[in-house]
Amino acid sequence: RVLAVAKKSQEEMVTELPTELMCQGLIGISDVLRPSTRGSIRTLREAGVRVVLITGDHPETAVVVAHDAGMTLLDDGVVLGTDLDKMSDNELKERVIGISIYARVEPQHKLRIIQAWRARGEVVAMVGDGVNDAAAMKAADIGVSVGSGTDVAKETSDMVLLNNDLSSITAAVYEGRVIFDNMRKVIVYLVADSFSEVILISGTILLGLPLPILAVQILWINLVTDGLPYLALTMERAEPDVMQRPPRRRDTPVVNTEMKVLIFLIGVLTDIGLLALYLFLHAKGVQTDHLRTIIFTALAVDSLLYVFAVRSLRRSLFRMNPFTNRWLVGAVLIGLLTQVAVVYVPWLQDLFRTIGLSASDWGLVGLLAVVKLIAIEVGKEGYLLIKKRTHVA
Numbered sequence: 001r002v003l004a005v006a007k008k009s010q011e012e013m014v015t016e017l018p019t020e021l022m023c024q025g026l027i028g029i030s031d032v033l034r035p036s037t038r039g040s041i042r043t044l045r046e047a048g049v050r051v052v053l054i055t056g057d058h059p060e061t062a063v064v065v066a067h068d069a070g071m072t073l074l075d076d077g078v079v080l081g082t083d084l085d086k087m088s089d090n091e092l093k094e095r096v097i098g099i100s101i102y103a104r105v106e107p108q109h110k111l112r113i114i115q116a117w118r119a120r121g122e123v124v125a126m127v128g129d130g131v132n133d134a135a136a137m138k139a140a141d142i143g144v145s146v147g148s149g150t151d152v153a154k155e156t157s158d159m160v161l162l163n164n165d166l167s168s169i170t171a172a173v174y175e176g177r178v179i180f181d182n183m184r185k186v187i188v189y190l191v192a193d194s195f196s197e198v199i200l201i202s203g204t205i206l207l208g209l210p211l212p213i214l215a216v217q218i219l220w221i222n223l224v225t226d227g228l229p230y231l232a233l234t235m236e237r238a239e240p241d242v243m244q245r246p247p248r249r250r251d252t253p254v255v256n257t258e259m260k261v262l263i264f265l266i267g268v269l270t271d272i273g274l275l276a277l278y279l280f281l282h283a284k285g286v287q288t289d290h291l292r293t294i295i296f297t298a299l300a301v302d303s304l305l306y307v308f309a310v311r312s313l314r315r316s317l318f319r320m321n322p323f324t325n326r327w328l329v330g331a332v333l334i335g336l337l338t339q340v341a342v343v344y345v346p347w348l349q350d351l352f353r354t355i356g357l358s359a360s361d362w363g364l365v366g367l368l369a370v371v372k373l374i375a376i377e378v379g380k381e382g383y384l385l386i387k388k389r390t391h392v393a
Helices: 035-046 059-068 081-085 089-098 107-119 131-139 151-156 167-206 215-225 227-233 257-283 288-306 326-344 346-352 359-392
Strands: 002-007 022-028 078-080 101-103 125-128 142-146 159-161
Touching (some): 035 167, 081 101, 081 107, 107 125, 159 167, 167 257, 215 326, 227 326, 257 288, 288 326
Parallel strands (some): 125 142
Antiparallel strands (some): 002 022
16 A cells, blocks of 8 residues: 655645645555565465466565465466456366466456356355455355454454464364364264174174174274274374375265275285185184184284274384374273273173183284284285375376
């Protein structure tokens, strides 16, 4: 903004707008960008989030602000509101991807820009502070108002930036991606565990053998043994590349290919190992309650170990420190202690129909669990390697 200061000497009382003033100078008023703005926009760009400047100010002012914020002009340069009036909705939809700065726009222009982006299937956030931004914020997937904005803008928006800082949006994108990643890990863990139990029981029924595990034992594993680990997965730290990935499309399923592959690997490898162990011990004539206790404990220990394989759907456990999530380590230790209690505490033995296991039994269970964990990680590493080579090709 530029203000001109002028004066005129006059003895009479001023009753109308004075003329023939003498200019004393010009005052420039600039709303300086926050120091964090440039870094926030760079981080959003790396995360695949497109930032577009829409303003009612002069084009040169818009270009200066965009330059200070680290934005660059695209092929179409600065587009004015009058230019938008000459475009049809279809033309704007095609050209909107090549425009990063709009100037001298009015409320209806902002609305059309939002609608054009959404027509391309993009997820759009609109940040505004005034009454003239309300319609565009309402039309966007998420409307964001700054804390210093008008009441109308705040009431229309879905989120209010109380600190008026763009870095809050960057932090929201970051936290949202971490939460979504961890939600997927919990789904993989729970589904893989259930998948393993179903196939194990179905296999023994088809072979005409006694059930390898009882219903009360399955409930114990699902509710107690697995309860703390899946809660601990929600505390998993962000993946190193969480802000270098492109945004998910609107139609992206929650359960993706990586999850299906990992669920299949865990389920199949766990079932093959446990079923082979069951058949081996059954052939040796191991007493039924003893055999069920071994399978029950092996299934519990398996689920407590392969939770570490679920910590990342994009990296092998071989390439990360398995103990950085202290909540998860603590949950696994508690799960192991509760499983030991079920095996050795007398009244729990009566409730779950278990008997005490020998050191050799525990060694067999532990060895099988470690071998399966390694096999799962080898399979996951192979899948990720094939996927990487296919993507490069």
